[in-house]
Amino acid sequence: MAERGESLFILGIPVQDLERSAADLEARGASGKVGTLECDLLDPRSFGAALDCADQALGGFDTVVVTAGLFASQERLETDGEFCQKLLAANFANTVVFCEEARKRMLARGGGTLCAFSSVAGERGRKPVILYGAAKAGLSHYLEGLDHKFRSQGLVTVTVKPGFVRTSMTEGLKPPPFAGEPEDVARQVLRAIDRGTPVVYAPPMWALVMLVIRSLPRFVMRRIGF
C-alpha cells in the first residue's frame, strides 16, 4: 500500500516497532507522515480513542486491516490457563469489538473495507489447534455476518484465512507443504481488498486443502493428527 502512495496509520504494540515500520513505510512511498499510536488488543477500552486518532490523522480512513493476534501451541494453551484466557479474549472477543468500532465509523461515512486476518485453523475443530482455532472460528463467523448484513450499505468485509505462512509467529515450527511467504500473502490480500473478495485463502492452495478437511467424517478426524 505504501508503494502505491496511500496514506497510512498504524496501531499496535510495542511502539518502537511501530515507529520503525512507519519510517520504512514512509521511505517506501506512503503519502505524508505515517502516524502511529500504541494500541493493545488486550485493552478494548482504548480502541475508540485510537480509531478516532487515526481518523483525525487520515481525514477519515476508508480501509482497516486487522492483523494483530496472539499465537501459542495447543499444549501451551492447555496448561497455561491465564495465557489461554488472554489469547481467546484478544483473538476473538476483543478483535470483534475492535472491528465493531471500525465498521461503525466507516458505515457512518458511507462505507469502506474491513479486512481481518482469521485463519484456516478456524475452519473446523482440529486437534493441534482446538483453542486457537475456536477463537478464529468465532472471528470468521462474525466477519461473515458483517458481510451478509452490511455489504449492501457499502461496508466490504474481507476475511483472510492464511494457511501456514513463514513469519515470526510461526518461527520454530516445521513448515508443512504449501507454506507461504509474507510477501506473496500481502500481494494476494491487497488484490482482495481492491476487488472486495469476501474470503481469501493464502496461499490459495489452502482453499482446496480445507475443502477436503471440512468434508472428512468425524471418525476420520478422530484418528488423524491434523
Place this chain on the structure above:
Amino acid sequence: MSELSGWGRFPVVDGTERVSENFEVATVGAALSRGLGRSYGDASLPVSPMDIVANSRRANCLLAFDPETGVLRAEAGLSLRDLNRIFMPRGFASPVSPGTQYVTLGGMVASDVHGGNHHVAGTFGEHVQSLRMRVADGRVLEVSERSEPELFRATLGGMGLTGHILEVEVVLERIPSAWIYQESRRVRDLDDLVETLLGLSRQWPLTKCWFDSTKRGPTMGRGIAIAGRWAEPGEAPAEPPVLGERISVPYLPLGLVNGLTVSVFNAFWFHKESETLKTGVVHPKAFFWPLDGVRHWNRLYGPRGFAQYQCVLPIERDTRVVRRFFAAMTRRGCPSPVSVVKDCGPEGRGMISFPKPGISIAVDVPLRGAKTQALIDALNEIVLEAGGRIYLTKDSLTRADHFRAMEPRLAGWNEVRRKWDPDRKLRSALSVRLLGDEA
C-alpha cells in the same frame, strides 16, 4: 534444524537458522549471519549444527533516505531486488550490481560484491558510509571510517566473520532512467576477447564478456562482449521497466549440465548473437541479472550440485597468463554454461576483498569428484604463479594451502579478528576450511 547450503547446493550441512524481523535480537549468541544464501560454497554455512545462524531476510526495513545526497540507511536484510523496485522508479540505483538481485545488503557488504562497473566504480564497499554491527562480545556499534576504521575495512569483504551486520548506510547512484543502453558483439577468440573488453572499458561504464568454456584450439575464448550505460531519458521508454515474475526449475533428480549439453547450449548462445554489432535499449534485468529470470536455476545441476570458481589474474607483468589459464581450463574440460570475464579496476578498502587490477574469470562447474578437484587445483596453481587470487564468495574447492599462499593479507586481517573476537565466537564452514579457524 534444517539443511543449509549455498547456491551451488554443495556442500550441504545441518544447521539451525533463526529468522526474525528483530534481527538485532536474533544475532545474540549467533555464530554467523546469513541473508539469501546466494554465495555458492560454504561461506554462509555453520561449522556445526550447534552454531546458530541468524538469518536477516525478514529484517528489511528502510530506515532513512535522503533524496538530495542519495544516502540510504536500511536494515541489512533488505534485498537488492526490493531496493531496485523501490528506488529505480525514483531515479536511484545501487552503485554496484552483482549478478543477481537476490542478495541482501548485509551479504553485499560481507562479500564486497563487484559488478560490470568495477573498472570505474569499485566494489559495493567503496560506497558504504557506515555499518551498525553486533560484534563478538555482544556490543552493538556504529562502524565507519570515522569510528573503528580498522574494523570497518576488515568487515568489507570480511565474509561476516568480524561481526553481524545489522544496518547498512550506502550512497545510491543517481540514474537518468531505469533502462540500459547496451552494445554487444561477438568476439572470435581469446585475444579478441581481452582486447575488445579492455577497449570497451575505456569507453563504457559497464562491461563484461560471456565466453564458451568448451572451445579449445583457435576458437578458445570465443564469446560475446557486452557494454552498457544507463539510458538517457530521451532514449528510454517513458514507463519504468517492470521487474516481473519468473519461470521456475522444479526439483530435478538428475543434473542436466554436462559436457555435451553445455557445448550445445554454448554454441547456440554464441550463434544467436549476430556477427555485426548490436546496440539498443534493454531492460535492466536482461542486462544485469539474466539468470534471475529462471527461479532455482541451480537445480539444473541436479542433486549433486555444482561448484563456482572465480579468480583474478594480474596482467601487467605477464599478458599471456590468461591464455595459460584458458588452456589449462579447456584442456581439462570445464563445461560451464555461465562463464564470465571482467576486467577489474583498483583494489578497494576491504582488507581481504577479492578484486584487484587484472582479468577476472568466473565459471560454473558440475561436480565430478576428483576430476573437478584436480581442475580447481591446476587453475589455482596458475593463479598463484601469476600473483592472483580467488573470490571466497564463489569458492568451495580451493585448498587451504593454496589460499594461504595467494593471500598475504590474511595474517593482518586475522589480527583484526583476534582483537575483536579473541574466542572465535564468529566462524563459518569457510573460515574453518580456508581461513585458519579450528573446527
